[in-house]
Each structure stands twice: as C-alpha cells, then as structure tokens.
Amino acid sequence: MHPIRVDVGTPSRPYAITLGDGILDGLQQLLDEARAPSRRFVVSSPLVWRLHGARLSAAGLEEPILVPDGERHKQLPTVSRIYDALVRAHADRASTLVTFGGGVIGDMAGFAAATYLRGIALVHVPTTLLAQVDSAIGGKVGVNHPHGKNLLGAFHQPHAVVADLAVLGTLPRREFRAGLYEVVKYGMTSSAGLFDRIARDSAAIFARQPDVLAAIVAESCRIKAAVVAADEREAGPRRVLNFGHTAGHALEAVTKYRRFRHGEAVAYGMLVAAELAVMRGALAERDRAALADLIASLGPLPPIADLTTAQMIEAMQHDKKVVAGRLHYVLPTAVGATSIVDDVAPTELAKALKRTGFRK
Ligand SMILES: NC(=O)c1ccc[n+]([C@@H]2O[C@H](COP(=O)([O-])OP(=O)(O)OC[C@H]3O[C@@H](n4cnc5c(N)ncnc54)[C@H](O)[C@@H]3O)[C@@H](O)[C@H]2O)c1
C-alpha cells in the first residue's frame, strides 16, 4: 500500500497528513520534507513508548520525554514537566516537538509546543484511531482545568501529521471502537459513502486490515481537513464537527468522565440529535434508524438508563456551544447532511433524551 497524502490548507499554516502502513520507518524524511527544525524532541507516554518507541529509533530524535497520558493527567502540572525537560535540554526556537501518542499526549505536548518560547514547531504522530482521524488535525491543543475540560488551550497548527496504521494493532478494542464513532460522525454529517463503507466493511475494519482502515481514516482526514481549512478558528462551518457533541459532552460531565470513552458519549449524542431531528421533521425515520443500527452494530455502549433528562439538560446549559444564551445544535437532515439550529427548547430536548433511553 502506498502512503496517502491529505493536504490541510489552513490559512495560518498549510501542512500534510501522511497516512500509511509502516510509514514510521521513514519519519526522518517526512520531518525533513516538512522543514521541521532539526533538534527534534519526542513526547510520549511510557506505554506507547514501550509498545512502539523502537519504530522511531532511526528518526534522529533526542531522548524521549515521557509523561503519563490518562485524561486525569491532562493538566498543567504534566505540561510543566514537558517544559522542564525542554529547558534542561536547552531546547531553542530551532527545535521541533514530535508528539507520539493518543489525543491526550497530542493535546498536552501540542500545548507545550504552542507556549514554549511563544511557540516552537510541532509534528503529530498520532497512535490512537481517535487521534488519527480527529485530534491531530486542526491545531487545537490544550489541557483540562480541575473545573472543566479543555478550558486552557491554543490554536497551534503542526508542521506535519504522520499517521501510521501499524501502531493501531495494539490499541485495545474499546479504544478502537471509541475512535470509530467519530468516523461514524464524519459519515453522518458529511459523507454517505463513508457511512455505508463502515457498515459494509466492519469485519475488515475490526480485523484492522490496513487497506480498509486506510480508506476510512483517509476519508475522515479529508473531511476534517476541508472543514478546518474553511474555518480555522471555529467561527462557523467547523461547528458541524460538533454533531453528537452537545449531549455527548453533557453525558461525559454528568458521569464525571469515568463511565464513557469520549467517542462512546458522542455515539449517544448522535442518537439524541437524530431523535430531535426526526421530531422536527428534519430527518426521515429510516435515516435515524440507519444511524442507530450502525452504532448498535459496532458493539455495546455503557448504560444510560440511570441518568435523568434533567441532569443532562442542566449539563448542556454549561456547554461551550451556548452562544449568547442559545444552544447551537447540529441536526442531521439525511445520511451525509446537517443543519444547525439555535432554537431547541428544553421540553423538546427532554423528549429526545427520553426517546434515546434516559430516565424521566
Ligand atoms: N485537539 C482536538 O481537536 C481534539 C479532538 C478530539 C479529542 N481531543 C482530545 O483527545 C483526547 C482523547 O484522545 P484518545 O482517545 O486518543 O485518548 P488517550 O490519548 O487517552 O489514549 C487512550 C489510551 O490508549 C493508549 N494508547 C495510545 N496509543 C496506543 C496504541 N497504539 N496501542 C495501545 N494503547 C495505546 C493510551 O496510553 C491511553 O491509555 C481527549 O483529551 C480529547 O479532549 C482533542
């Protein structure tokens, strides 16, 4: 399989995503082509480094900076450890920070790169499906505050993204599925072809066949790249990527980020949005059923029957997507198409939540 290249045309910095099976062997050349400054540091987690660090041994990188990568470590003190290591090594402006891990490592080390010396070069080498299709693209970096997720952050576009499908082989099945729900999101919002492909090829996808994975990862990257290029700072069109994320984020918050992987919460969020859309006559019931069937076919989700609609609505009022008191909601209008509304009433929301399986 030949590597696939997807260009991300963000106004502040255009860059390429290179995707392939086993392409980390050629990382050094990809870094050179991206003109990543020559002192290259890598930030990873102990687990990812143990599993895959050897793949980077020929890339000419400095000693790795290893930090813990659970969501609860996605905090300023961990970023501080990265700064400490950079200062100790006398990293200067002619340095590149390569992130090697899932979205947590990418966001944290990306934030360190955005702020160290007011910004040094960044290259993402994502190792989870979620990071390859989503978090490594678009330049959002940041960390959580004890009072809220991703409250501290910046936009810092990378010089390059290098996604090697081979590293996905060690990803636990649940993490893999969590990333797949974001792929379903791209299909439902932007590409009926991608949506159908997930359903059709699910056995090969779960077997992690490189050519089949490459097709869905590349298509996801193309969709995110196009949206990000059109709206780098999320002023408008980029909002479609929030499909499923209003109820999804609320679900993560009410369960204190413990019960769900992010993608699992988004899966429920997509179902809630689809119920809302059907109730409004914006989406055909058969399209909602197709989404529900696809999600169900990917495996079981953690239960929600103990959670109330009131808890969920309360959490949604705190969403970042509330602009001037109005909740912007991305509704599907067909498989592959959406519209954004800002007049969803709490009673309507309560009904959609109940139809999805939340308690009254
Ligand atoms: N910046 C963005 O635009 C953006 C978009 C979406 C999500 N995010 C952020 O991404 C984070 C979630 O990312 P994630 O789902 O990748 O989680 P993660 O980074 O926590 O990784 C999940 C788990 O998989 C392990 N892991 C990573 N690669 C592995 C591999 N190849 N084999 C085996 N195990 C591996 C990690 O050690 C970790 O335990 C969240 O913090 C979220 O806010 C950011």
Ligand SMILES: [Zn+2]
């Ligand atoms: Zn998401």
